[in-house]
Amino acid sequence: MTGSKSTTPEPLAPPPKTPDQSQSKKTRKRNRSELETSPTRKRPKTQNRAASSEICAETNTPGLQLTYEEYHRQRDEILSAIIFDLNHVAATQKACREGAPDKITKLSYQSQKTYAALVVERAATRISGCEDKFNPDYREREAHRLEMVAKKLGWRMLAICAYAESFRRLCREEEDRWLWGCVYTKIRDFAYNIELQACLHALDWRSLLLPYWKEGSLPGLKKEALGSKKKLAELASTRPHDIVIDPVKKTFRNPVYKNRIQRDVDASTFDPSDWVAEQKGDPRDPTLRENDAKFTWYGSCDLCASPGVCSCRLKRSPSDYVQLVEAGTKGVGVRALANFKAGDILGEFVGKIMPPNYRDDNVYALEVQPKTWQRIDGSIALISPKEYGNWTRYLNHSCDAHTVFDARTVGDRVIMTVEARKDIAIFEEITVNYGNGYWTTRTCRCGAENCVEEVKKEKERKRREKEAAQRMIEEEEKEKNKKKKKSKKQPS
Numbered sequence: 001m002t003g004s005k006s007t008t009p010e011p012l013a014p015p016p017k018t019p020d021q022s023q024s025k026k027t028r029k030r031n032r033s034e035l036e037t038s039p040t041r042k043r044p045k046t047q048n049r050a051a052s053s054e055i056c057a058e059t060n061t062p063g064l065q066l067t068y069e070e071y072h073r074q075r076d077e078i079l080s081a082i083i084f085d086l087n088h089v090a091a092t093q094k095a096c097r098e099g100a101p102d103k104i105t106k107l108s109y110q111s112q113k114t115y116a117a118l119v120v121e122r123a124a125t126r127i128s129g130c131e132d133k134f135n136p137d138y139r140e141r142e143a144h145r146l147e148m149v150a151k152k153l154g155w156r157m158l159a160i161c162a163y164a165e166s167f168r169r170l171c172r173e174e175e176d177r178w179l180w181g182c183v184y185t186k187i188r189d190f191a192y193n194i195e196l197q198a199c200l201h202a203l204d205w206r207s208l209l210l211p212y213w214k215e216g217s218l219p220g221l222k223k224e225a226l227g228s229k230k231k232l233a234e235l236a237s238t239r240p241h242d243i244v245i246d247p248v249k250k251t252f253r254n255p256v257y258k259n260r261i262q263r264d265v266d267a268s269t270f271d272p273s274d275w276v277a278e279q280k281g282d283p284r285d286p287t288l289r290e291n292d293a294k295f296t297w298y299g300s301c302d303l304c305a306s307p308g309v310c311s312c313r314l315k316r317s318p319s320d321y322v323q324l325v326e327a328g329t330k331g332v333g334v335r336a337l338a339n340f341k342a343g344d345i346l347g348e349f350v351g352k353i354m355p356p357n358y359r360d361d362n363v364y365a366l367e368v369q370p371k372t373w374q375r376i377d378g379s380i381a382l383i384s385p386k387e388y389g390n391w392t393r394y395l396n397h398s399c400d401a402h403t404v405f406d407a408r409t410v411g412d413r414v415i416m417t418v419e420a421r422k423d424i425a426i427f428e429e430i431t432v433n434y435g436n437g438y439w440t441t442r443t444c445r446c447g448a449e450n451c452v453e454e455v456k457k458e459k460e461r462k463r464r465e466k467e468a469a470q471r472m473i474e475e476e477e478k479e480k481n482k483k484k485k486k487s488k489k490q491p492s
């Protein structure tokens with residue numbers, strides 16, 4: 001990414017289309033199969049849904065009260081809430097395990113655990129056939145959905161999801177079976193991602209299943225479903241961005257570059273010895289903002305507008321909502337675990353702070369450029385995360401990217417942030433634009449309509465046409481010269 005900071009605004013997302021226009025044959029087929037998981041539909045009750053049914057009536061989609069887009073939006077919101085709840089419960093559990101939690105945290109954890117245990121119990125009684133069918137509290141819809149998750153996705157998945165209030169409410173209260181079907185399908189497709197996220201955040205789903213553990217006591221509850229305590233403890237102590245998930249093979253690994261494991265770190269590092277040739281005397285970190293007049297050109301803090309050094313920091317929480325995954329031929333990629341909105345700052349690009357002329361990292365390095373209003377040529381430094389960095393280094397390129405790298409002054413330094421330029425849906429791969437310069441010697445495989453490879457092909461086609469035209473002119477010239485010579489030789 002050297003010399004490739006993209007400061008130009010990304011094109012806006014295309015306007016919403018009707019379901020027929022916006023969906024390819026393949027997606028339509030998939031959507032149909034998603035919807036088929038829930039056979040019947042009831043008329044939605046809320047005002048919002050009524051409005052959506054009007055939209056649908058306008059688009060003449062028989063039998064649908066919501067558009068596909070509306071379904072997908074609601075589905076993504078529910079999924080995002082489920083992941084948020086799981087992370088929140090895991091954080092509460094951690095606080096209770098590690099320190100002296102306050103009363104509210106303790107109560108909150110205890111109540112979440114009780115609710116989750118009740119959900120597992122409901123599924124267990126239903127599946128083992130001991131359900132009291134004459135119980136006035138009997139809720140068929142909820143029991144059916146819990147049974148479906150336990151039987152098809154496994155008891156582990158049920159125990160994990162049971163901790164999320166939004167999942168419990170979805171099973172109990174959501175009347176729209178199609179919407180339930182959409183969410184269920186997505187949970188099924190990303191089950192391994194959700195499971196690993198829960199394990200990495202040390203969510204204690206195991207204790208919900210242990211009371212039922214006895215060979216053959218619950219259909220489908222095998223010893224493997226409980227997992228090994230040692231392996232779970234290992235995962236819980238791993239930094240989530242130190243592993244890359246392969247959801248297809250259901251495995252994970254450490255990210256590696258040139259045979260060295262890449263480590264996840266929280267902040268950039270500066271080693272004065274890297275800067276000796278660059279700066280005379282005592283080398284200093286050029287991204288550090290100090291209270292002396294010499295460096296006032298870093299501008300005021302972008303968070304609190306303080307002209308001097310302040311204590312502002314970027315929130316780290318968005319990093320809990322991204323995952324490293326195998327991205328096919330592109331290597332490692334980043335997947336969103338929440339819905340992000342345009343304008344959200346997702347994180348800081350961190351690594352080793354090197355001089356601008358550093359040439360040893362032509363894959364990951366990013367220039368720290370002056371902010372757009374500054375009239376300063378060149379870059380201040382280069383951030384090289386080839387060995388130590390965070391998840392932002394794994395953002396793959398797309399010519400129609402979701403995010404941009406941008407320089408910002410925050411607290412005591414100038415940092416490179418990753419900012420969303422358009423909405424990002426949960427489980428989508430997050431991309432950034434490296435700039436066309438990066439692809440002069442490489443081949444981009446982003447597949448976007450405006451891909452730089454198309455521009456390259458067009459350039460190549462024009463070059464060939466020009467060459468062919470040049471050759472024709474030359475040949476015509478030669479012919480003319482020959483004719484001239486001949487006519488000179490022949491006496492008139």
Ligand SMILES: C[S@@+](CC[C@H](N)C(=O)[O-])C[C@H]1O[C@@H](n2cnc3c(N)ncnc32)[C@H](O)[C@@H]1O
Pocket residue numbers: 001329330331332333363364393394395396397398443444445446
């Ligand atoms: C900054 S790294 C991104 C993380 C990288 N995928 C990895 O496995 O570490 C940039 C490298 O990822 C790969 N890459 C990223 N986007 C790509 C794209 N659109 N097409 C092809 N390769 C891509 C290229 O190998 C590129 O040199």
